[in-house]
């Protein structure tokens with residue numbers, strides 16, 4: 001294309017719009033031939049009588065950050081939302097809101113990341129929409145993704161299913177995504193690189209449900225609000241207490257250091273490739289072994305347990321043996337992190 | 339989480355906890371130890387230190403959060419500057435959300451005022467240089483830790499010949515409020531956990547007057563958990579033995595005489611003055627004002643503004659909390675109408691405020 005930035009005309013529905021679709025978006029994201037371009041996609045492969053359906057919008061700033069960009073984030077986020085309900089992600093829609101002036105090479109990079117992420121997660125991008133807003137009315141690019149998943153089984157892990165005696169497991173270090181975005185936004189020099197953990201978790205979820213079935217009580221991805229907020233929600237929904245052990249919390253040194261400087265608590269920092277699961281205490285060791293055998297699960301570890309009391313509290317046994325409670329934060333700790 | 343430093347070593351910490359329990363065995367009374375440093379407040383909550391101490395030892399928080407002790411009138415003045423035309427108000431982040439009598443800097447900013455968050459007062463000097471047509475007012479709050487950098491910014495503004503850089507000055511100093519609280523009959527402080535950063539500037543000898551004149555044990559300590567516990571242990575031992583001395587657990591950073599270079603800047607630019615502490619009241623010789631040769635940089639002198647009579651929010655117990663007489667939980671507004679999102683008092687705004695700490699970390 002002759003112009004290297006997005007123009008208002010790219011959203012007009014006319015010639016420029018077609019050019020953008022035909023030359024950049026469709027060739028990058030899917031293989032739909034021109035003859036098949038319709039107002040809605042026909043989705044095959046749904047035999048189950050229950051489907052999972054989800055939507056999420058992405059407004060992260062900056063749009064490209066260490067380890068990823070808004071594109072793979074938008075795919076992985078929706079894939080993971082479907083996976084956490086126990087469904088197998090099948091198809092995804094992509095809505096792009098572009099700001100006049102966005103560089104086409106950045107858009108290209110983002111679209112390619114989306115395609116790669118979709119292929120990796122084995123989901124198809126089947127429908128989409130593109131709008132352009134005048135300069136200053138958006139911020140480079142916003143993306144909405146919706147997704148449909150199917151249930152291949154009758155398992156429905158839920159936030160209300162944690163039981164006393166259960167164990168709390170996570171598949172790796174916490175706070176990486178939030179700190180990676182914040183560090184690149186604020187230009188912080190963290191000595192070592194902190195990259196986003198954005199990753200599709202549907203493979204691991206499928207394996208966990210296949211091998212351990214109903215021993216998997218709760219599955220959640222601790223995104224905005226971090227591990228603390230997600231666990232607090234679960235404790236309230238399940239009417240149980242959850243106790244974490246600070247010394248078992250996996251936090252990368254660079255993330256811990258940056259959090260200390262900025263006065264943040266990694267427990268509240270967003271993750272995009274993490275899975276919290278609350279499982280039958282008897283089977284926790286085997287489940288941990290399964291997680292560790294999966295991609296993105298090598299560093300899986302036990303971080304806490306569900307205790308008898310039913311007051312919906314989350315507590316932390318600190319490294320030095322103290323006890324403190326963990327509350328939900330009011331407001332957003334870090335804006336525009338996903 | 340891995341702990342690289344010995345000051346976070348869980349084994350060391352547990353041994354100290356056991357030793358503190360041993361030290362108070364047989365001690366019949368209750369002792370109240372007060373910390374006067376926002377970073378200590380956060381550390382106590384974050385590591386759950388209260389839950390580890392024997393029942394004879396009670397920790398309370400004093401006026402150690404610089405934003406929290408800043409009087410309401412000051413916030414109102416800052417708001418008045420923000421409303422002034424062709425004026426930039428530059429400030430550290432925490433101040434912008436502090437509610438004044440009827441407005442806040444955040445609200446004024448949303449209404450179009452030019453309020454900028456800076457990370458160093460030198461950035462504010464840069465703003466003044468870049469915008470010669472505007473008046474730049476920097477909000478100078480904080481203890482001896484921030485005052486030297488603000489003094490430095492005034493010297494820099496003078497060097498650059500700037501005529502549009504002013505400081506709204508409300509610096510506070512230690513240990514004057516500690517002495518004032520010691521004389522409060524309602525409050526019985528048996529020992530002070532002296533601030534870490536402030537002491538690095540003023541030196542541990544600054545607390546000798548407290549130990550010698552008021553017979554209160556003082557220990558300067560760092561804010562890692564092992565530091566905190568060592569500091570508490572030293573205080574507990576003094577109280578049990580009926581002694582009152584100044585001890586320094588944080589000698590890797592704090593010298594008895596402090597940081598002479600920082601003290602020199604303070605002495606060059608500022609002189610002591612009586613200061614109003616929110617919650618505590620007027621304390622003689624507890625603040626810093628600009629020396630007469632630098633008064634041309636004083637915002638209130640050079641660019642006076644009018645403010646209304648300050649109106650404290652009804653029901654906010656910040657004042658009592660800053661004196662250590664109440665805890666956030668005894669405030670009926672805590673967690674209900676007052677949250678970090680909609681703070682009613684300064685103690686909920688500042689990341690070092692006691693209400694914010696209790697909100698964030700709770701207490702078991």
Ligand code: SF4
Nearest residue numbers: 655656669676683693
């Ligand atoms: S909880 Fe809010 S209203 Fe109550 S004392 Fe603290 S800051 Fe003031």
